[in-house]
Amino acid sequence: MNLQLVAAAVALVVVAWLAACAEAGLARTTSFRADEVVRSGRRGANRLAHVAADPTRYLNLALLLRVASEMAAGVLVTYASLGYFAHTWEALSLAIGVMVLVSYVAVGVSPRTIGRQHPLSTAIAASYVLVPLARVLGPLPQLLILLGNALTPGKGFRRGPFASEAELRAMVDMAEQESLIEAEERKMVHSVFQLGDTLVREVMVPRTDLVTVERYKTLRQALTLALRSGFSRIPVVGESEDDVLGIVYVKDLARKVHINREAESELVSAAMRPATFVPDTKNAGDLLREMQRDRTHVAVVIDEYGGTAGVVTIEDILEEIVGEITDEYDRELPPVEELGEGSYRVTARLGLDDLEELYDLTGLDDDDVETVGGLLAKSLGRVPIPGASTTVDATQDRSDPTLTALRLTAESPTGRRNRIVTVLVEPVRDASVREAEEERTAAVSDR
Numbered sequence: 314m315n316l317q318l319v320a321a322a323v324a325l326v327v328v329a330w331l332a333a334c335a336e337a338g339l340a341r342t343t344s345f346r347a348d349e350v351v352r353s354g355r356r357g358a359n360r361l362a363h364v365a366a367d368p369t370r371y372l373n374l375a376l377l378l379r380v381a382s383e384m385a386a387g388v389l390v391t392y393a394s395l396g397y398f399a400h401t402w403e404a405l406s407l408a409i410g411v412m413v414l415v416s417y418v419a420v421g422v423s424p425r426t427i428g429r430q431h432p433l434s435t436a437i438a439a440s441y442v443l444v445p446l447a448r449v450l451g452p453l454p455q456l457l458i459l460l461g462n463a464l465t466p467g468k469g470f471r472r473g474p475f476a477s478e479a480e481l482r483a484m485v486d487m488a489e490q491e492s493l494i495e496a497e498e499r500k501m502v503h504s505v506f507q508l509g510d511t512l513v514r515e516v517m518v519p520r521t522d523l524v525t526v527e528r529y530k531t532l533r534q535a536l537t538l539a540l541r542s543g544f545s546r547i548p549v550v551g552e553s554e555d556d557v558l559g560i561v562y563v564k565d566l567a568r569k570v571h572i573n574r575e576a577e578s579e580l581v582s583a584a585m586r587p588a589t590f591v592p593d594t595k596n597a598g599d600l601l602r603e604m605q606r607d608r609t610h611v612a613v614v615i616d617e618y619g620g621t622a623g624v625v626t627i628e629d630i631l632e633e634i635v636g637e638i639t640d641e642y643d644r645e646l647p648p649v650e651e652l653g654e655g656s657y658r659v660t661a662r663l664g665l666d667d668l669e670e671l672y673d674l675t676g677l678d679d680d681d682v683e684t685v686g687g688l689l690a691k692s693l694g695r696v697p698i699p700g701a702s703t704t705v706d707a708t709q710d711r712s713d714p715t716l717t718a719l720r721l722t723a724e725s726p727t728g729r730r731n732r733i734v735t736v737l738v739e740p741v742r743d744a745s746v747r748e749a750e751e752e753r754t755a756a757v758s759d760r
Contacts, residue, residue, distance in 0.1 A: 334428045
């Protein structure tokens, strides 16, 4: 009798092994893969397509079959153990130890490994059993799932157990490993998940990089600023940059000026549109949906003190998913390009210590800025646009006595945000000092 119970328990473990194998195979079988199998004409393809059309139903059925088989096998092993031991605790200890080992190895590890390695073959084989079994059991598996979900707080009734975000990410990684998707597609899917945890302050254009136009400027001045800066939407400010009154679009400026030349002298407030304000702690995913719904392309970001923290566009949020948006004109630039006569073209991100090394001076160190672009913006007192030029003092600790200043000129911007990428650096020399140096040098050579 005990041998028969043990044999029945072994048979049930085999059934649980097959059910776990079916779970792993079905979890990795998509409708796309099933369609490929149907087109290939493989045996059992139609059954697989039927299962792939309603995967939740058959996954739940495989889950029910595995749990029922494991539980029944555990009961039979426990009952058989009672006949070999005088004490109940000894029989229970043996039964628990045996079933934990068997369930972990034979049901937990082995079948899932096989199912993941051979998902299509496993799913096709499982479909021969699960499809007729689903007809026999009818709605029983679904009713059990609904009962389980009813006891789960928070989500209410669902169709069945769903994969977590971590499991979905793992599935995307597996799809890339099997060459079902490209590496860039995998990154994009992961970015979609990350967007839900991203705040607006992390994707906005900060206030220090904003190009704004004062409300008392004319349409002609605003249009000139838009064309020089390369921005198609510019915030209109009042008393300060914290006082954003609206957004002016370059197409509105061009339309007004083109239709009526006399409108050039009108104030920019006549063409601006109302601004949308959002807190910097807002979720970027929620903002993207709101901007799509309201057909808004730009919003002003407000910090916790009510000041302007920056501006966010719909493109800024999309870049979090698809990556940096560049064009065919963007190219990698050398950090320093010598132009002759002491002039250099440098990147805006070049450090001030590197600039000092070019001219053998040490008076440009600044606690507020660390790059050439930052030095240019600080000296101008605003965000630089192409053609903006300024001079910075270079009379401290210099080896060349004729050098009095450096002229910094912003060059053409690149990228979607029209950031200044290169700066032209030219030396400004004192003519009288230079002549004196030349005379001294000539006198020394005559001797």
